[in-house]
Amino acid sequence: MAKSDEKRTLNKGPWSPEEDRKLIAYITRYGIWNWSQMAKPAGLQRSGKSCRLRWVNYLRPGLKHGNFTREEVETILDLHQKLGNRWSVIASRLPGRTDNEIKNYWNTHLSRRLKHNLMPKSQSFQTSIVETEPKSSSEIVLPPANAPEASFAETSGAIQLPLPSSNLAGEIDQSQTFEELQSILEQSFTAQGSYNAENSEAINAELEFL
DNA sequence: AAGTCATACAACCGCCGGAAT
DNA sequence: TATTCCGGCGGTTGTATGACT
Structure with a gap:
């Protein structure tokens, strides 16, 4: 197929649970080797970029979703001010x-809040943070100080997953349930020594909605 | 209840830098 | 050295959902 035709037939927009499952299964089995070439053998009509984005932002084990903790918000404010x-x-x-x-x-x-506070950046954030119920949705609300702290386990970057030679390699097929995929992902992390309870929670969170 | 507006966030696009050839 | 390819980054858009009138 010509490249232009391939481009035309590529899926765009939101990922379906089935597509997620295919990507997870493929990466679990073969690891990440070349995004632009992985999509086809993985059974996905997606660009490599799309696959990479989906994995990095949503499927990768160890990701947290949901509300930012107070510490995380403060870190963002601080680092954005500096960087x-x-x-x-x-x-x-x-x-x-x-x-x-x-x-x-x-x-x-955060940026809207900054816009509304016509003060020097360094002060505006500090004074605009509220810790009670928001008056409007645009108001920054920090979690209580006793909220659970952000995890500092290293989770960024590509992960090394077992290659086909591992025992896990042959365990995935198209009819695999997410519970099974979850188990395999966990085993992958255990095998590389990076699995812990936080990874477990993250994997659960990732697979739950599927 | 229906229509409109605002918000949140998933995903895409274009560009850039580095590696490979 | 020049060219091509790929991954990564930041900006922006599209859409679903909730709030409001």
């Missing part, structure tokens, strides 16, 4: 969070 829009650098300081997630959080929650 500007260097989201990937900021994300590297917030294990389990992605640059895209932080960027979205900034754009929807």
Whole structure:
């Protein structure tokens, strides 16, 4: 098929649970070797970029989703003040969070607040943070100080998953349930010595919605 | 209840830098 | 050295959902 035809037939938009499952299964079995070439053998009509984005931002084990903790928000504010829009650098300081997630959080929650507070950046954030119920959705609300702390387990970057030679390699097929995939992912992390309870929670969270 | 507006966030696009050839 | 390819980054858009009138 010509490249232009391939481009035309590529899926766009939201990922389906089935596509997620295929990507997880493929990466669990073969690891990450070349995004642009992985999609086809994985059975996905997606661009390599799309696959990479989906994995990095949502499927990768160890990711946290949901509300940012007070510590995380403070870290974002602090680092953004120092670094500007260097989201990937900021994300590297917030294990389990992605640059895209932080960027979205900034754009929807924090930047508007900055705009409304026509004060020097360094002061505006400190004084605009509220710790009670928000008066409007645009107001920054920090979690209580006793909220669970952010995990600092290292989770960023590509992971090394077992290759086909491992015992896990032959265990995945198209009819695999997510419970089974979850188990295999956990085994993958155990095998590489990076599995822990936080990974477990993250894997659960990732697979739950599927 | 229906229509409109605002918000949140998943995903895409274009660009850039580094590695490979 | 020049070219090509790939991965990564930041900006932006599209859409689903909730709030409001």
